[in-house]
Amino acid sequence: MCSEIVVWTYDLWKIYKTPYGMISALRGVSFSVRRGEIVGIHGPSGSGKTTLLKILAGLERPDRGEVIVDGYDLNQLDENGLAMLRNTIVGLIPQDYGLIEELTVYENIELPLLLARVPKEERHSRVIELIEYIGLKGREKARPKQLSGGEKQRVAIARALSNTPSVLLADEPTANLDQENAIKVLELFKQVNRDFGTTIIIVSHDPKVLDYVDRSFVIRNGVLREVSPQEALGSS
Numbered sequence: 001m002c003s004e005i006v007v008w009t010y011d012l013w014k015i016y017k018t019p020y021g022m023i024s025a026l027r028g029v030s031f032s033v034r035r036g037e038i039v040g041i042h043g044p045s046g047s048g049k050t051t052l053l054k055i056l057a058g059l060e061r062p063d064r065g066e067v068i069v070d071g072y073d074l075n076q077l078d079e080n081g082l083a084m085l086r087n088t089i090v091g092l093i094p095q096d097y098g099l100i101e102e103l104t105v106y107e108n109i110e111l112p113l114l115l116a117r118v119p120k121e122e123r124h125s126r127v128i129e130l131i132e133y134i135g136l137k138g139r140e141k142a143r144p145k146q147l148s149g150g151e152k153q154r155v156a157i158a159r160a161l162s163n164t165p166s167v168l169l170a171d172e173p174t175a176n177l178d179q180e181n182a183i184k185v186l187e188l189f190k191q192v193n194r195d196f197g198t199t200i201i202i203v204s205h206d207p208k209v210l211d212y213v214d215r216s217f218v219i220r221n222g223v224l225r226e227v228s229p230q231e232a233l234g235s236s
């Protein structure tokens with residue numbers, strides 16, 4: 001495995017100001033992920049998992065600290081730079097899938113390619129290739145509400161992969177799935193990692209995820225640390 005660092009953070013803080021006071025969602029998070037690794041981040045509800053992924057994806061800015069993703073210093077990027085990062089470097093699979101209900105499976109997967117101004121023919125072949133890859137051939141015209149949870153999750157994965165990102169960020173990808181579909185989704189991550197060398201960060205409560213990751217971290221009250229597989233199992 002190549003030991004190049006692809007995600008690096010140092011002393012990341014995120015503080016939300018609410019009418020009821022300040023919430024410190026991240027409190028000095030420092031960690032790194034090597035290219036080609038799959039890592040798991042486990043932690044209870046409200047511990048800061050989604051906040052961390054949003055910062056890595058350039059959707060939120062930290063209040064303090066450094067973030068470097070595939071060589072880009074996120075603090076140095078303006079809004080256009082962050083949009084470029086989201087379109088080409090990072091693929092985020094949100095906790096609720098984030099699919100657009102009015103669009104078909106095909107159109108949902110095509111959307112990031114449209115935004116990146118990929119020419120039509122190239123877009124078409126890429127979308128068809130991805131639909132086959134996730135095993136949904138024949139469902140191109142279906143809308144999200146006609147799909148099962150596992151199928152929606154796979155469409156969200158295909159959409160996140162459309163611009164061949166270096167880093168895939170998956171927020172609770174098995175939370176709403178039964179055992180069989182959860183395993184299918186985790187196998188798909190393993191396959192993506194093998195086929196494209198994509199670095200994958202999976203945030204989860206689910207102990208099954210531990211069988212699919214190279215390293216695990218636990219986050220509690222906004223504080224992250226690396227743990228052994230046994231310790232991660234205890235905290236899932």
Ligand SMILES: Nc1ncnc2c1ncn2[C@@H]1O[C@H](COP(=O)(O)OP(=O)(O)OP(=O)(O)O)[C@@H](O)[C@H]1O
Pocket residue numbers: 016017018023024025043044045046047048049050051052095
């Ligand atoms: N936009 C926001 N405004 C105010 N507080 C927020 C906001 N987003 C998150 N928080 C707070 O920050 C803390 C961390 O939230 P976050 O969504 O990162 O947790 P999480 O670990 O993903 O939880 P879950 O497992 O339930 O998805 C929580 O206390 C949450 O209420």
Ligand SMILES: [Mg+2]
Pocket residue numbers: 049050051095171
């Ligand atoms: Mg969350």
